[in-house]
Amino acid sequence: MLKRVAIFGAGVSGQAARRLAISLGLDVCLFDEGGNGDAREFSQEELGGLDAFIFSPGFAQAHPWRVLAERSGRPSYSELGFAALHWQGRVLGVTGTNGKTTITSLLCQALAAVGHSAVEAGNIGTPLSDVVLSDANQAEATAVCEISSFQAELPRGLQLDGLIWSNFAEDHLDRYDSMSEYFAAKAQLLGCLRDDAPAVLGADVVAFDPRVAAVRDSIVVDAPCDFEGLLADSPFNLEPQRTNFALASALWSALDLAPAELVQSANAFELAAHRLSAVAEWSGVTFWDDSKATNFHAALAAMDALESPIYWIGGGSAKGGGLDVFARLLAPKVEAAFVYGESAQSLAGVLCPLHARVEVCPDFVDAVE
Numbered sequence: 001m002l003k004r005v006a007i008f009g010a011g012v013s014g015q016a017a018r019r020l021a022i023s024l025g026l027d028v029c030l031f032d033e034g035g036n037g038d039a040r041e042f043s044q045e046e047l048g049g050l051d052a053f054i055f056s057p058g059f060a061q062a063h064p065w066r067v068l069a070e071r072s073g074r075p076s077y078s079e080l081g082f083a084a085l086h087w088q089g090r091v092l093g094v095t096g097t098n099g100k101t102t103i104t105s106l107l108c109q110a111l112a113a114v115g116h117s118a119v120e121a122g123n124i125g126t127p128l129s130d131v132v133l134s135d136a137n138q139a140e141a142t143a144v145c146e147i148s149s150f151q152a153e154l155p156r157g158l159q160l161d162g163l164i165w166s167n168f169a170e171d172h173l174d175r176y177d178s179m180s181e182y183f184a185a186k187a188q189l190l191g192c193l194r195d196d197a198p199a200v201l202g203a204d205v206v207a208f209d210p211r212v213a214a215v216r217d218s219i220v221v222d223a224p225c226d227f228e229g230l231l232a233d234s235p236f237n238l239e240p241q242r243t244n245f246a247l248a249s250a251l252w253s254a255l256d257l258a259p260a261e262l263v264q265s266a267n268a269f270e271l272a273a274h275r276l277s278a279v280a281e282w283s284g285v286t287f288w289d290d291s292k293a294t295n296f297h298a299a300l301a302a303m304d305a306l307e308s309p310i311y312w313i314g315g316g317s318a319k320g321g322g323l324d325v326f327a328r329l330l331a332p333k334v335e336a337a338f339v340y341g342e343s344a345q346s347l348a349g350v351l352c353p354l355h356a357r358v359e360v361c362p363d364f365v366d367a368v369e
Helices: 012-023 064-071 079-084 100-113 128-132 179-192 203-208 210-214 241-254 259-268 296-305 323-333 344-351 364-368
Strands: 004-008 027-031 052-055 076-078 090-095 117-122 141-146 162-165 199-202 219-221 277-282 285-289 311-315 336-340 358-360
Touching: 004 012, 004 064, 012 027, 012 052, 012 079, 012 128, 052 064, 052 079, 064 076, 076 079, 079 128, 090 100, 090 179, 100 117, 100 141, 100 241, 100 259, 117 128, 128 141, 162 179, 162 241, 199 203, 199 241, 203 210, 203 219, 219 241, 241 259, 296 311, 296 323, 311 344, 311 364, 323 344, 336 344, 336 364, 344 358
Parallel strands: 004 027, 004 052, 052 076, 090 141, 090 162, 117 141, 162 199, 199 219, 311 336, 336 358
Antiparallel strands: 277 285
């Protein structure tokens, strides 16, 4: 029985876990390197008397505090896993390199449309700990949780009644040493599935490691298809959302829910900001905001969804990964590239030999102009 726990990180997840732990009558010590907790140092001396450890997503596997906690042999949880222990209803998980937020919101809205009590939680913005503390924590409720690889690294406590793993592509290589390590973090969620809980996998998940399809009777979505009743102006008639809808539909069907309600929810759905949406038109040029595309896979998917000619503005911070491969795939898709930010020179270096028009811009505003 837990009496005293350590929580690491004083951000949104850490503070939510703290509120939940205190509500459970636990003695809590919040460790934060920035000085926003009860202590800013964690060492062997602090281990005494602690029964468990709860980590915010920002603490990577190699972080000294996490290494020390896990070596102690006592339970280590993510905020999500700790909260799941105290959630009374069902949990549906959605993970993937891209598409997580859209699929999570669609499923939640569609469940509400068929009369289910449903709530979004996890990486989408609301920690599950806060949902547990709310009136939504009922046996008949469903928490639809967007789960990042960072949260999946510590799966203890998490039991899933269904899972969508939308896709797998190069990302977060500033945290993981390899694609295999990144994949392994997400793959732990398959071990969190309850008996007979459905798992829906995108085709490139299985392509990376076919063994995941054999973990249980997984449903593999190879390609999107036409759905009866889906309107022409539905956001799910444009890639990559068509594939996201196919994944959601596969899980919906596996849960024996009426397909018409999912289609109706898709027709009324409004994409969250920054997901390939037209935001302005000037002198015959339409400007599309796809700034949620923070990895190569998402950026290339946007190019495939738009009509030529395409002028691409990209840059910002680097997250690791193979720029050379990305450049070879991007170059034939765009009329010109305008790069900026921390990665501008690196992007220009790999794109210039492949493309006649690449411009390095001082900042984003200059690139737009």
